Amino acid sequence: MTTADRPLRPVWADVDLGAVTANVESLRSVIGPVQFCAVVKADGYGHGAVRVAQAALRGGADLLGVALVDEGAELRAAGISAPILVLSQASPDELDELVARDLDATVYTEAGVAGLVAAAERARRGPQEPVPVHLKVDTGMNRVGAQPLDVVSLARLMDGAPGLRLASVFTHFAVADEPNNAFTAEQTRRYRAVLADLQVAGIAVPLRHAANTAGAIAHPDTRFDLVRCGIGMYGLDPSPALANRVVLQPVMSLKSRVSHVKRVAAGEGISYGLTYAPDRETTIATVPLGYADGVARRLSSTGGQVLVGGRRCPIAGNITMDQLLVDCGDHPVAVGDAVVLLGDQGGEYIGAAEWAERLGTIGYEIMCGISPRVPRRYRENGP
Numbered sequence: 001m002t003t004a005d006r007p008l009r010p011v012w013a014d015v016d017l018g019a020v021t022a023n024v025e026s027l028r029s030v031i032g033p034v035q036f037c038a039v040v041k042a043d044g045y046g047h048g049a050v051r052v053a054q055a056a057l058r059g060g061a062d063l064l065g066v067a068l069v070d071e072g073a074e075l076r077a078a079g080i081s082a083p084i085l086v087l088s089q090a091s092p093d094e095l096d097e098l099v100a101r102d103l104d105a106t107v108y109t110e111a112g113v114a115g116l117v118a119a120a121e122r123a124r125r126g127p128q129e130p131v132p133v134h135l136k137v138d139t140g141m142n143r144v145g146a147q148p149l150d151v152v153s154l155a156r157l158m159d160g161a162p163g164l165r166l167a168s169v170f171t172h173f174a175v176a177d178e179p180n181n182a183f184t185a186e187q188t189r190r191y192r193a194v195l196a197d198l199q200v201a202g203i204a205v206p207l208r209h210a211a212n213t214a215g216a217i218a219h220p221d222t223r224f225d226l227v228r229c230g231i232g233m234y235g236l237d238p239s240p241a242l243a244n245r246v247v248l249q250p251v252m253s254l255k256s257r258v259s260h261v262k263r264v265a266a267g268e269g270i271s272y273g274l275t276y277a278p279d280r281e282t283t284i285a286t287v288p289l290g291y292a293d294g295v296a297r298r299l300s301s302t303g304g305q306v307l308v309g310g311r312r313c314p315i316a317g318n319i320t321m322d323q324l325l326v327d328c329g330d331h332p333v334a335v336g337d338a339v340v341l342l343g344d345q346g347g348e349y350i351g352a353a354e355w356a357e358r359l360g361t362i363g364y365e366i367m368c369g370i371s372p373r374v375p376r377r378y379r380e381n382g383p
Helices: 017-031 041-045 049-058 069-077 092-100 110-122 148-159 183-200 213-218 297-302 352-359 363-368
Strands: 011-016 035-039 063-066 084-086 105-107 131-136 164-170 226-229 252-257 260-264 282-287 305-308 311-314 324-329 338-345 348-350 376-379
Touching: 011 017, 017 035, 017 049, 017 213, 017 226, 017 376, 035 049, 041 049, 041 069, 041 363, 049 063, 049 069, 063 069, 069 084, 069 092, 084 105, 092 110, 105 110, 110 131, 110 148, 110 164, 131 148, 148 164, 148 183, 164 183, 213 226, 282 338, 297 352, 305 324, 305 348, 311 348, 352 363
Parallel strands: 011 376, 035 063, 035 226, 063 084, 105 131, 131 164
Antiparallel strands: 011 252, 252 338, 260 282, 282 324, 305 311, 305 338, 311 324, 338 348
16 A cells, blocks of 8 residues: 555555455355355445455356345446346336346346336347346245245246346345254245246246355255355354354454553543543553444443554443544553554454454444445455
8 A cells, every 4th residue: 555545534444355356266165066146235245346346256256246226337337247136126216227237137026027027128128138037035034025826927927028037036044144943944945845836837947046155154955056145255254153164264454543642540431421430540542433433332331342552452431423442551552553443463353253242243234334434445465
């Protein structure tokens, strides 16, 4: 990084694109010879969708998954030509853009099929250039998807539409990250039953997919023709129960620098509410980022720490919108010293999984919660 690239505010997130590529390669080595959908929705889980997508494709991803038509349009505008699947049924207002950007559609209702037919007609997409459509079936998560009994009729509707092409039938697991939960097997049974119904009806299914990262790792029989990997690609295990099943490299580090240092007497209250009072004289360092940057306010009350000088130091008092305070004890610390909130320093490491455990949430939320106002710095080729 050159001086010109340095953010004006001493707060940034390092994103290791080499780690993204390595994680895709590592996951592919485990899941075997099936297609790989790299899920880059929500701005690549907060890492930057375009750069992550490019890195994933370098690692061998076959297609990309997004949640919104706008997300797919962003990738197309960046020059990405790989297939892009919009993982939920688009709203009627989005369909013309979906077709114009050559995105793969998801449907699970008759209205969704009808809307796509009309959009394909407006774009003059006929049998020679049909819109790829992925039919999603709800096998028990009860979020979105067609009911199993409706899948054959929906597939027939698409089969009779000259501007559409059935690209796949897929489902999504609710508890694949719990390897001992029998419901994943039940969902798989229901999905296979739908596929059997389609076969009896004479409807060919070009592609079958069900597994997310957790399913791909823990349930080999659910890999079918394609897996959709998100969280593992970013270097996080899907759950503690699946930790270390695949060699993954952390992708994002969150860093800052000390902006102010002061000595505080024993018993002095610190930050809003004065809820933290050291039992001895100590050095308090101010770090210029807070909950507006994605550091949850309650992290301080659940034992949150940061790394300063290669040592773990507790967050002192309530995290504020733009700043947090750190109890450095009697260790030397100065304005400008490096602070690591997520990442490694001096042999110590704090990861998103640690934050998630302290906050009673999951690593997905931690990564997606790092605010857009935190500049991302990209490294292409590892350390």
